[in-house]
Amino acid sequence: MGCDCAGMMTRREMIQRLVTGATGSLLVWTFPALAAEGEDPRDRPLYAYAVDTTRCIGCCACMRACRAENDVPDGCFRTWIERYRVRANGEVLVDVAAGDDHVFEEDPVPDTVKAFFVPKLCNHCEKSVCSQVCPVGATYETPEGVVLVDQKRCIGCGYCVQACPYGTRFIHPTKHYADKCTLCYHRISRGELPACVLACPKGVRIFGDLHDPESRLSTMLKQRRYRVLKPEMGTHPKCYYLDLDFEVV
Amino acid sequence: MMNFVFPNELRVTWTVMIVLYPYITGLVAGAFIVSSLYHVFGREELRPIARFSLASAFVFLLFAPLPLLMHLGHPERAFNIMITPHFTSAMAGFGYIYSAYLLVVVLELWFVLRSDFLARARGRGPVAWLCRSLVLFNLHESPATREADHRIVKFLAGLGIPMACTLHGYVGFLFGSLKANPWWSTPLMFVIFIFSAIVSGISVLIFHYFVVFWINRWKVNGACVRSLGRYLWGFMMVAVALELLEILSITYEQTDKTEVLNTLIRTKLFMSYVVLQFLVFSLVPFLMLAVHALFRVRERVAHALIWTSATMLLVQVLLMRWNVVVGGQLVSKSMRGFTSYFPGVWEKEGLLTAAIIFTMPFLILYVFHRIVPLFPDVDGRSKQP
Amino acid sequence: MRSPSEPPESGPPPDYRHAYPVFLIMGGLLVVALAVRAWLVPETFGEFGYYRGAALDEAKVRTSRYLGRQACAECHDDVAALHAKDAHGSVECETCHGPGSAHVEDAENVLPRADRQQDCLVCHRRLDARPGSFPQIDRDEHFRLVGVTNAATACVRCHSGHEPLFMNKDLRTARLHPLIHACGDCHLGRQDQTLKQPAGHPQIFQCSYCHADVSASAAKAEHHAIACTTCHLFIKENAFSGRIVRDTDPRFCLLCHGQADFRSQDGPPLITWPGHLADVSEETPDPTRACVDCHQDQIHDLFEKEVSHGL
Numbered sequence: 001m002g003c004d005c006a007g008m009m010t011r012r013e014m015i016q017r018l019v020t021g022a023t024g025s026l027l028v029w030t031f032p033a034l035a036a037e038g039e040d041p042r043d044r045p046l047y048a049y050a051v052d053t054t055r056c057i058g059c060c061a062c063m064r065a066c067r068a069e070n071d072v073p074d075g076c077f078r079t080w081i082e083r084y085r086v087r088a089n090g091e092v093l094v095d096v097a098a099g100d101d102h103v104f105e106e107d108p109v110p111d112t113v114k115a116f117f118v119p120k121l122c123n124h125c126e127k128s129v130c131s132q133v134c135p136v137g138a139t140y141e142t143p144e145g146v147v148l149v150d151q152k153r154c155i156g157c158g159y160c161v162q163a164c165p166y167g168t169r170f171i172h173p174t175k176h177y178a179d180k181c182t183l184c185y186h187r188i189s190r191g192e193l194p195a196c197v198l199a200c201p202k203g204v205r206i207f208g209d210l211h212d213p214e215s216r217l218s219t220m221l222k223q224r225r226y227r228v229l230k231p232e233m234g235t236h237p238k239c240y241y242l243d244l245d246f247e248v249v
Numbered sequence: 250m251m252n253f254v255f256p257n258e259l260r261v262t263w264t265v266m267i268v269l270y271p272y273i274t275g276l277v278a279g280a281f282i283v284s285s286l287y288h289v290f291g292r293e294e295l296r297p298i299a300r301f302s303l304a305s306a307f308v309f310l311l312f313a314p315l316p317l318l319m320h321l322g323h324p325e326r327a328f329n330i331m332i333t334p335h336f337t338s339a340m341a342g343f344g345y346i347y348s349a350y351l352l353v354v355v356l357e358l359w360f361v362l363r364s365d366f367l368a369r370a371r372g373r374g375p376v377a378w379l380c381r382s383l384v385l386f387n388l389h390e391s392p393a394t395r396e397a398d399h400r401i402v403k404f405l406a407g408l409g410i411p412m413a414c415t416l417h418g419y420v421g422f423l424f425g426s427l428k429a430n431p432w433w434s435t436p437l438m439f440v441i442f443i444f445s446a447i448v449s450g451i452s453v454l455i456f457h458y459f460v461v462f463w464i465n466r467w468k469v470n471g472a473c474v475r476s477l478g479r480y481l482w483g484f485m486m487v488a489v490a491l492e493l494l495e496i497l498s499i500t501y502e503q504t505d506k507t508e509v510l511n512t513l514i515r516t517k518l519f520m521s522y523v524v525l526q527f528l529v530f531s532l533v534p535f536l537m538l539a540v541h542a543l544f545r546v547r548e549r550v551a552h553a554l555i556w557t558s559a560t561m562l563l564v565q566v567l568l569m570r571w572n573v574v575v576g577g578q579l580v581s582k583s584m585r586g587f588t589s590y591f592p593g594v595w596e597k598e599g600l601l602t603a604a605i606i607f608t609m610p611f612l613i614l615y616v617f618h619r620i621v622p623l624f625p626d627v628d629g630r631s632k633q634p
Numbered sequence: 635m636r637s638p639s640e641p642p643e644s645g646p647p648p649d650y651r652h653a654y655p656v657f658l659i660m661g662g663l664l665v666v667a668l669a670v671r672a673w674l675v676p677e678t679f680g681e682f683g684y685y686r687g688a689a690l691d692e693a694k695v696r697t698s699r700y701l702g703r704q705a706c707a708e709c710h711d712d713v714a715a716l717h718a719k720d721a722h723g724s725v726e727c728e729t730c731h732g733p734g735s736a737h738v739e740d741a742e743n744v745l746p747r748a749d750r751q752q753d754c755l756v757c758h759r760r761l762d763a764r765p766g767s768f769p770q771i772d773r774d775e776h777f778r779l780v781g782v783t784n785a786a787t788a789c790v791r792c793h794s795g796h797e798p799l800f801m802n803k804d805l806r807t808a809r810l811h812p813l814i815h816a817c818g819d820c821h822l823g824r825q826d827q828t829l830k831q832p833a834g835h836p837q838i839f840q841c842s843y844c845h846a847d848v849s850a851s852a853a854k855a856e857h858h859a860i861a862c863t864t865c866h867l868f869i870k871e872n873a874f875s876g877r878i879v880r881d882t883d884p885r886f887c888l889l890c891h892g893q894a895d896f897r898s899q900d901g902p903p904l905i906t907w908p909g910h911l912a913d914v915s916e917e918t919p920d921p922t923r924a925c926v927d928c929h930q931d932q933i934h935d936l937f938e939k940e941v942s943h944g945l
Contacts, residue, residue, distance in 0.1 A: 057764050059757040061729045068733045069699045077256045083763045094253035094585060108762055115763035120255075129429065135340035136329040140685035150689040153676075155329055156322015158262040159340050165429035167255030167582045171262060176322025186696040195700045201725040201757060202768075233428055249584055332674045335684055352660060359656065385655050393649030400648055
């Protein structure tokens with residue numbers, strides 16, 4: 001009898017588990033936010049980035065550092081520097097140091113009236129299109145606000161590459177998953193600086209925690225004028241450009 | 250100078266495979282809608298082509314995911330899209346919409362062909378055995394079962410129309426909803442895709458029908474073909490008008506994307522878009538179909554006009570897919586420059602692969618036809634028990 | 635909406651029994667597919683959001699290759715101490731030398747290895763769009779100016795990367811001409827008290843280093859209490875170089891010496907202009923005459939030697 005009872009119990013348990021499991025997975029499947037833990041998001045850091053465009057000297061140390069730190073394949077860029085040259089007639093010339101050594105050509109342009117460098121990288125948008133359009137949940141925002149790619153789940157469809165308004169994503173030519181700037185997630189989660197921030201000799205790149213009002217980034221954003229790239233896209237980028245010219249897109 | 254391209258955009262991500270994919274799903278949707286015109290809307294003159302169009306929809310549907318799999322960086326993970334579908338993404342629905350639609354098409358085809366399977370299920374040989382297993386070893390048939398088949402087919406055909414529009418229109422939505430791409434981002438894209446799908450579907454049926462009939466020296470059903478020709482004329486007018494409307498509104502609105510898109514059309518896409526897609530492969534079929542629809546022409550001439558226009562429209566829709574998919578990627582998101590793309594012949598995602606993928610449905614359709622005749626009215630075999 | 639060929643409702647009542655197994659099979663497939671799907675969802679999926687939670691830890695496990703200056707200083711503390719004081723103080727070791735982890739694995743593996751001139755020029759070559767406040771040179775022009783004949787000469791033959799302000803780092807005397815720098819160019823990220831007390835900042839450049847004759851003469855003249863830069867303004871000539879101007883227009887001297895109702899009589903001697911010319915001369919006043927035509931000796935003597943203020 002007792003034996004029977006135990007059998008009944010386990011069966012009931014099993015059914016219960018099945019039902020709760022099925023409902024749970026169905027709910028998580030439909031409303032993934034239900035699965036997230038209910039803690040105060042302000043207890044965590046919210047990582048962001050600022051670029052002081054007035055200081056950049058176009059040495060591209062950041063690009064070399066990123067390549068060495070992250071094994072970025074040739075011909076692909078997690079970060080790059082654009083050079084803008086505005087001529088007297090209003091013509092805008094833009095180029096990048098895309099060669100293997102990342103050194104800008106001297107290539108002077110006559111009647112340049114205004115010229116500046118603009119480093120670019122993933123904007124780690126608050127409402128990132130790439131994680132919205134990823135069909136399998138391989139691109140996601142970490143609790144610290146970093147947009148990452150799950151290299152083991154990415155199917156390599158390239159939809160995120162098309163969806164990113166900033167051209168910061170690429171499909172890895174040999175590993176075939178979507179790849180992009182991770183803000184050096186492996187470094188920042190140990191309290192180190194991203195490699196590009198570390199390597200920048202002029203302090204152009206500023207990395208910090210928006211939830212920490214004392215961080216250099218928060219201070220900068222309180223004191224300086226800044227804008228984000230393509231705000232009309234509604235992506236709410238977390239990469240802030242200090243004193244950026246309107247020519248830059 | 251419009252010459253700066255973001256460095257990651259020098260390589261085009263979506264290749265000719267992604268041109269082929271909406272092209273094939275368009276053929277599916279178009280062919281299915283033709284079969285439904287008979288099954289649901291009772292266009293009796295389309296009966297001779299109804300089974301052929303349903304079978305065409307089925308085989309094209311079978312091969313629709315192949316270009317996608319060829320394109321995926323990790324095709325072995327393709328089922329992730331069904332395991333963890335991220336429904337904020339337009340693409341996540343693909344697995345479910347495709348499977349559901351495939352289910353409907355397979356079921357409809359099964360009920361349409363059940364009588365034919367039964368006719369071949371008796372006796373020996375692999376075909377008989379195959380047909381027996383296809384009818385699940387239930388050889389019972391009566392007017393009552395036929396009536397049931399008929400009603401189920403009508404229901405499934407009706408259900409299939411919105412699903413066909415969803416499957417294909419959603420491909421249009423997938424492009425049209427990408428706000429980052431000025432050439433794609435328009436709500437019209439969804440509608441344009443559906444109408445161009447119907448055009449391409451009708452075209453491939455006409456093209457293939459004539460080829461098969463000419464090879465077999467069968468007598469072409471004039472009423473059916475001329476009806477298809479009129480449908481084709483109507484749908485192609487809407488499709489082309491919508492495409493022109495898009496260009497018109499881009500040009501007239503004079504927003505920030507006007508300049509870069511006008512440059513795109515005038516330079517990179519001039520040949521494939523302006524000259525080929527519109528001036529040659531839209532205008533000429535339009536005029537030919539208009540002649541056929543508005544004037545009394547001899548049957549031979551009418552057939553020639555219809556077949557030539559259908560063949561040209563088949564190319565037109567392919568060009569349209571190319572101009573959308575590739576054209577959109579030629580514009581840099583810097584809005585300052587353009588990249589270039591043309592597929593190689595031997596690449597993994599090259600022209601040879603595309604040709605093979607596109608030929609396969611026709612081969613499968615031929616095998617299909619060897620088992621169950623697609624044109625029972627004219628094919629002598631259907632009369633044999 | 636029945637096909638016109640068929641009279642409505644003419645057929646026998648439908649018999650659906652043969653269709654049941656088909657729908658049963660389809661339904662069974664659906665259930666199996668959903669069950670397989672549920673089984674294939676990764677364990678940690680949905681832990682933090684719509685993604686695989688384990689991916690977070692996987693993204694963290696990689697080792698860093700750039701180690702930071704503290705790691706370099708563990709072995710190279712002497713160089714690190716010198717470097718921290720000078721104009722390159724804000725530049726990380728690894729910016730020039732490459733990732734530290736490579737050097738830890740293989741001591742020989744450290745940049746710059748061969749062509750050091752290029753390594754310096756990556757930052758200091760004259761380049762469009764480089765901010766004018768940043769020191770940059772045209773190599774050929776620079777070599778012509780300082781008399782270097784071999785174009786392949788490495789920058790470090792004269793300049794030390796660790797102490798770039800010193801031309802001669804052994805003596806620590808000769809220093810580079812400071813184009814106008816912002817404090818942060820040298821002091822970025824340094825918790826240096828001198829940053830808050832600029833008055834206490836050591837003078838990194840004195841005019842007398844190059845213009846000893848002029849300085850000596852000026853020290854004896856009546857204007858000896860006036861700093862050179864009061865009259866010789868440092869003007870940026872273009873984005874890349876500056877020069878010291880010598881303004882000989884009388885109105886420049888009149889800024890201090892002109893008679894005006896708001897000016898104290900206790901300051902510098904005051905005159906009226908051009909009335910002063912008539913006062914000291916019987917000739918018709920010549921408005922083109924400059925103050926220095928008569929008063930040069932009260933400022934400083936002039937010397938033949940020219941020093942270029944462009945680099």
